[in-house]
Amino acid sequence: MRVLLAKEVGFCFGVKRAINLTKQALAEHEDVFIVGDLVHNKAVIQDLEDRGLTQVESYTERKSGTAVVRAHGLPRKELLKIKDTGLNLVDATCPIVRQAQDAARELEQAGLQVIMIGDANHAEVKGVLGSLEKPALIVNSLEDVERAKTERRLMRKVGVIVQTTHAIERVLPIINAIQSLAKEVHFINTICRPVQNRQFGAVELAEQVDMMVIVGSRKSANTMQLKDLCEKYNPRTIAVESAADLNMDDFNMVDSVGLVSGLSPPDNLLEEVKAALMSAGA
Numbered sequence: 001m002r003v004l005l006a007k008e009v010g011f012c013f014g015v016k017r018a019i020n021l022t023k024q025a026l027a028e029h030e031d032v033f034i035v036g037d038l039v040h041n042k043a044v045i046q047d048l049e050d051r052g053l054t055q056v057e058s059y060t061e062r063k064s065g066t067a068v069v070r071a072h073g074l075p076r077k078e079l080l081k082i083k084d085t086g087l088n089l090v091d092a093t094c095p096i097v098r099q100a101q102d103a104a105r106e107l108e109q110a111g112l113q114v115i116m117i118g119d120a121n122h123a124e125v126k127g128v129l130g131s132l133e134k135p136a137l138i139v140n141s142l143e144d145v146e147r148a149k150t151e152r153r154l155m156r157k158v159g160v161i162v163q164t165t166h167a168i169e170r171v172l173p174i175i176n177a178i179q180s181l182a183k184e185v186h187f188i189n190t191i192c193r194p195v196q197n198r199q200f201g202a203v204e205l206a207e208q209v210d211m212m213v214i215v216g217s218r219k220s221a222n223t224m225q226l227k228d229l230c231e232k233y234n235p236r237t238i239a240v241e242s243a244a245d246l247n248m249d250d251f252n253m254v255d256s257v258g259l260v261s262g263l264s265p266p267d268n269l270l271e272e273v274k275a276a277l278m279s280a281g282a
Helices: 013-028 042-050 076-084 095-109 123-129 142-150 168-181 192-208 219-233 267-280
Strands: 002-003 031-033 067-069 088-091 114-118 138-141 157-162 186-187 212-216 235-240 256-261
Touching: 002 013, 002 267, 013 031, 013 067, 013 088, 013 095, 031 235, 067 076, 067 219, 076 088, 095 123, 095 157, 095 267, 114 123, 114 168, 138 142, 142 168, 157 168, 168 186, 168 219, 192 212, 192 219, 192 256, 212 219, 212 267, 256 267
Parallel strands: 002 256, 031 067, 067 088, 114 138, 114 157, 157 186, 212 235, 212 256
Antiparallel strands: none
């Protein structure tokens, strides 16, 4: 069995930056804490906790120490509140996410209704739209757009941005639907370029192999987007968090496997999955 690795795998720039900033904070300070997971990967989180990172329910429960902001970002008001408490702040927000926050404010300041295509429950989306002065409209499907029209929540002049980890294939039909309903539509493509490159590479690989394996957390939006995208081109697509999740019976009569990862798995995790696959096909 041949195992073909996608061109772009492992940590993206934003994840590397967040991990390095947190490790630096842990090396320089004693009391370092965070709300939520820095990134969506159990191995990474465990390593940081072993170094001393602790999770708290709210930044406001601490009066001193070093607060780390996760890569997904926070609403601007929450960042200001953390600074006002006097806590030492390490902002590990991905620069691409910060650009999406800036784009949302730009559209709002232009007098447009801000529409974000994304998952309303995702931390990044909450952070981006929490940076605005007015409530924004969140849609994630054609049905959401139609519902917004029926309920008269869709205005005539709108500005559209996208959750940075979404697949462009999923987004385009939604943008087209918005354009058919609104009088004036301004679109800023906030999808992360490394995410897009990874998606394009994964699709190219999915069309060449018998089966696809996506490595990443099931809590990771970009991992699940990769899985959904690859399934369109190769129905035999599975997602695993580690080599332990592999069921080798799934690979019977499989001559070639494509291997790609989300943005958060470390290289050693990917190598373990690759080694397990290669040993199974030996």
